[in-house]
Amino acid sequence: MRFRINRSSSTPAYAAPEEPAPAPAEQTLEPEAVEAPLSAHETALVRASVAVVEPMAAEITVYFYAILFARYPEVRPMFPPGMDAQRGRLLRALLRIVDLVDDPENLVRFCGHLGRDHRKFGALAAHFPAVGECLLDSLARYAGPAWTPDIAAAWTKAYGAVADVMISAAEQDEAVRPAMWAATVVHRVPRGHGIAEITVRPHIPYAYAAGQYVSVETPWWPKQWRYYSPANAPREDGTLTFHVRAVAGGAVSNALVHRAAVGDVVHLGPPMGDMVLDAAVHNDLLFVAGGTGLAPIRALVEEIARRGGRHQVDLFLGARTGAELYGVDDMLRMAQRHHWLALRGAVSHEYVPGIRGSLPEVLTEYGPWYQHDVYLSGPVPMVVSASEALTLHGTLPEHIHHDPFDTPVLSVP
Known part of the structure; x- marks a missing residue:
């Protein structure tokens, strides 16, 4: 597997900043001749071993950090005193990597993102062999007789590819901006x-x-x-x-x-995510927000206004009750200023004047939206159900944008 890293030979941008950089801040890896890190047989071995140990996932993560801190105590200060959330993030990251092991372009993207984000924890290239050693020892312990030499070799190869991408991404990122x-x-x-x-x-x-x-x-x-x-x-x-x-x-x-x-x-930490305006294909946009999920949607509305209102936007705000319909007054004022913004509020668990129903139900009623780019933000169940309702009625999945709730970088239920 080969990757091309565009390294900057100039002075780091954060050494003597004058003006903010103009565009999305996250640096990206550009894959060149990307090949899957594992063969089909090796991929099958890795996934089979995950199926064996998955019922013991919680115990594995506890054991992993216990032996990591015992063998390499110098890494313990990088982590918070309470490790429950950290163990969950590790587990989600591992499952996501296994899921992407035969999708090299998205694997590079995901692992590059992890490498850049881990700089704020103080992660160094020298830490990766220690983590790999303890990870494979933990998997071997809980897989028992199912852990064969072929499976160990496949995992070693997979971890090596992941570590290479994360290290390269972190090095590239270090050349242009601080860790925090x-x-x-x-x-x-x-x-x-x-x-x-x-x-x-x-x-x-x-x-x-x-x-x-x-x-x-x-x-x-x-x-x-x-x-x-x-x-x-x-x-x-x-x-x-x-x-x-x-x-x-x-x-x-x-x-x-x-x-x-x-x-x-x-x-x-560094900014992340691809739910940005430049990802849109259509001029007509559908924004859907629940609760404080309004925050990135509000930012996108401001960005459209900054660009001269070159999009038509339908915005739906949803909540269980009218009192929980967060930020509606602010968005009403924005809709009054901008003719291209149409606002609707939906309440699902209370009889109030206006639209009643869950956001997926209301979107179905007011659709179809297959000629729109869709931006979803809010509780994970809402994002999932709204996405399913939209695709059922013709919206292409690649035109539905939301934060990656299946990665360890978000705190989600």
């Missing part, structure tokens, strides 16, 4: 229902595209990162506004909503 950005809280507005708008100003320019999402670390919970979408298109003053809902048991969300104050400093 310090940002000062400059504004905080409570919005009720456990939601706060938090505006931060990065200490150095932070380039991102409307619709992307960002990992945030607070000073009260070091090494714990949670992902939020900026609710604004890039601004001249460089600030970003996040809509954060305090989640039960959520350390980071509760800290941001109930504890953060003007002057506090948080850290931002």
Whole structure:
């Protein structure tokens, strides 16, 4: 398997920044003559071994981190004190990699994304052999007699390919930007229902595209990162506004909503995600948002306005009750300013004036939408059901854009 990495020979862009970069910030790997890292037989072996150990997945991740920290204690400070969320992310990453092992282009994309994102944890190329050793030892322990030399060889080959892509992506990324950005809280507005708008100003320019999402670390919970979408298109003053809902048991969300104050400093990881305006094929767009999923949709609306309103946009906001119909007043004001934006709100569990029903039901009623690019944001069940309803009525899957809820970079149910 061969990959081409476009490396920059110039001085790193973050050394002496003057202006933010103009376009989507995430660097991408460009595959050249991409071939599957494993043969069909090797792929079958890897997937068969996963089927054997999957019922013991929780135990495997506990064992993996236990032996990793015991054998290589120097890596322990890279992780948070509480490891439950981290173990879940590892498991989802492994399952996704196995799922993509015979899809080399998407495997490169996914692993490159992981490599860039892991820079904020302090991951170095020297760490990858240790992780591979402990991962394969963990799989072998729980696979038992099913772990054959051929399966071990296939896993070794697969892990080597993944590590190579992650390391190359991280090296490329290091040449052009920092691993994380310090940002000062400059504004905080409570919005009720456990939601706060938090505006931060990065200490150095932070380039991102409307619709992307960002990992945030607070000073009260070091090494714990949670992902939020900026609710604004890039601004001249460089600030970003996040809509954060305090989640039960959520350390980071509760800290941001109930504890953060003007002057506090948080850290931002690199921007991620492809739910950006330039991904659209059609001029007619359908935006669908549930709850604080409105944030990236609002940013996209701002971006369209910045570009002169060259798209026609139908926006549906959904909630269980009228009181939970978050951000509708703000979007109504935007619809009054922009003739190309049509707004509808839908409530599923309460009789109120207007549209009643779940978002998938309402989309079906007001469709079809097969001549639109669709952007979905909100709770995972809503995104899944809305996507299924749209494809059932003719919208092509490649024209439906949403954050990758099947990857470890999002905190999802």
